[in-house]
């Protein structure tokens with residue numbers, strides 16, 4: 001709430017004295033009256049200015065006898081301009097009355113404003129208290145939480161540091177070990193692979209196993225006998241009893257009798273499956289007469305799982321064991337039926353609708369675009385796929401087998417390996433082939449479709465024989481493309497690929513011819529790698545092989561140990577890394593939470609600061625309270641009283657005027673703004689001649705009470721006084737009291753000047769000062785012996801200026817002869833004297849005693 005204050009200056013030259021009148025007024029615009037010889041002059045001057053202004057501003061205003069009511073109405077209007085009707089002696093009294101009215105209005109307004117101010121102040125206090133009550137606990141709680149978080153943060157920081165130390169230590173200690181182990185592992189695994197491959201190669205890249213099924217119940221019932229003889233001590237030899245005295249011996253890589261179960265068969269197959277995991281292509285196929293157990297060996301039954309299932313089971317098992325490798329498996333199933341490739345895992349209901357062709361890839365491998373390839377992650381998934389494919393397979397009934405396979409069934413397992421240590425990738429295929437039954441067409445009495453199927457089957461089997469034959473004789477040309485079967489298996493037959501053939505035979509005497517055919521074919525296949533096989537029979541080679549196998553076992557053990565160590569290290573690393581990450585996450589979360597809380601606290605602090613600031617402002621504004629209205633007895637009479645005329649009786653005059661303090665937004669001030677404007681204008685226009693008069697009169701400096709007293713004091717005493725601590729006051733005594741006395745310039749209209757005048761009036765605003773002012777007014781009135789009311793007022797103004805308004809600069813009394821009756825105050829310096837009152841300087845404080 002800004003308070004606008006103005007000041008009316010009135011100077012009066014009374015003989016050899018120049019009196020100054022300062023009048024605080026919060027409504028009236030400053031009016032400079034100039035030098036007047038008596039209050040009437042002042043009134044006349046005001047009237048003159050107002051009238052002149054009025055004439056200037058309202059030239060068309062009708063002159064004549066003014067209606068007082070109209071004039072009063074005018075005075076109540078925004079423009080506080082006396083009407084031309086006020087010209088003449090009555091104008092001053094009306095002006096005074098109107099001024100009184102205005103003051104009265106302003107007093108009322110001031111009281112209202114003061115009430116509002118108090119109400120608002122109390123509201124603000126209540127709000128402040130409420131806010132403090134609400135915010136303080138929250139602020140304290142937040143502060144507490146912040147402290148907690150900070151302590152947690154410091155703990156986490158410590159933990160993080162510990163972790164870092166541990167991690168560094170671990171890195172320092174474990175890293176070299178890890179690197180050396182990794183190096184050893186790589187070396188060992190490559191060595192193992194090399195030796196293993198060498199062993200397989202020594203055994204032969206194409207291996208042939210012969211498996212004989214037991215006599216079926218049907219065959220037994222028919223009286224068929226077994227034509228096979230097995231020597232348990234020689235698991236690679238087989239004798240066929242062709243006639244009573246004729247026996248034919250066949251040698252294979254392994255011969256499985258009817259007593260050997262699926263596990264035994266797979267145990268011998270395992271090395272080849274392992275080599276697939278090392279990145280070699282492999283092909284396992286079962287060849288034989290219809291009903292000799294090809295499907296049984298390859299697929300098996302749920303109770304007696306075949307090679308397919310066990311091989312994949314083993315692949316998964318090896319994959320899980322090798323922690324340094326990451327494997328992915330996928331399975332495709334197809335069949336070659338009548339020289340056509342059929343996708344057994346295709347979504348289409350009719351597998352033949354999808355025509356599949358063999359294409360050679362850029363790297364020289366044979367691919368079948370469009371062939372379904374199902375990723376498998378567990379052996380259960382594999383089993384389901386195998387069952388699905390087997391259901392789609394082409395089967396037919398022959399007189400040799402009720403559910404004879406009329407096609408070559410091929411399962412392709414693709415293994416993608418990724419060495420995590422040396423970042424090496426590999427891809428290999430394992431073909432698991434269940435060939436169609438090889439039988440003489442005449443024997444099965446095939447006709448029509450069956451005959452056609454048999455012809456295709458025999459043709460493809462013959463092509464397979466040719467390929468193997470070409471491989472054995474190391475021909476430059478291998479006729480892979482003579483059949484779809486050999487074409488498909490091209491990348492898995494020959495070279496460094498591993499091939500295993502199961503020659504399935506029947507023990508029945510009824511199938512002797514077919515058995516001999518199969519054995520001959522198998523012997524032909526085995527001949528491909530007869531060199532190593534022959535060497536096996538050499539004791540020296542055997543010993544060498546045994547030594548290599550021993551070495552291989554030892555290497556495998558070492559590798560498994562290294563693998564275990566590596567896995568352990570990996571686990572340690574992973575656990576520490578995980579812990580570290582968790583801690584980091586916690587730290588991050590805590591930091592985030594702390595940031596949020598800090599922001600909240602900042603907001604609250606800002607809020608609190610604003611409230612404090614508001615409170616301070618309120619208190620400050622409270623401290624600069626407007627002057628309280630003096631008591632009724634001491635109230636300053638309105639300006640009208642300086643005339644010797646009484647103000648006109650009106651309902652406004654009866655109200656007691658009160659000192660006012662206004663705000664900028666005071667509507668009353670707005671009402672009076674135009675009046676102010678007129679006063680400004682009037683002053684500027686009318687004072688210029690007066691100023692000239694003043695300057696001519698005051699060239700000899702205005703004699704004031706102060707200077708008058710000053711002249712009483714001899715110079716040495718003055719100096720003494722100055723040295724005795726009155727240094728701050730002596731210059732005031734010496735200097736002309738007010739330089740403006742002589743010049744008496746019009747009040748400046750600049751904002752700075754406004755502020756100056758405004759501030760100077762503020763120092764008279766305290767109630768105590770106001771009361772003192774009134775006391776001294778009475779005192780001076782009585783001391784000067786002037787009974788006239790206007791003069792009393794002038795006397796009061798002098799007191800206010802010299803003594804009350806500025807007590808700190810009160811002039812010392814120069815009647816220095818101590819007349820202090822109080823013993824306690826004797827020896828103190830008298831600094832002022834008024835009538836019987838003496839003012840002494842006591843411990844930097846002035847005390848007044850009478």
Ligand SMILES: Nc1ncnc2c1ncn2[C@@H]1O[C@H](COP(=O)(O)OP(=O)(O)OP(=O)(O)O)[C@@H](O)[C@H]1O
Pocket residue numbers: 212213214258288289290291292293294295296297401403404405406435436437438504
């Ligand atoms: N080693 C074995 N032990 C027990 N039973 C067997 C063995 N081998 C085959 N059999 C049985 O012989 C029968 C014929 O076997 P399988 O169907 O596997 O012959 P196949 O060679 O696949 O015939 P095809 O070529 O016509 O498909 C089946 O009932 C099977 O259970």
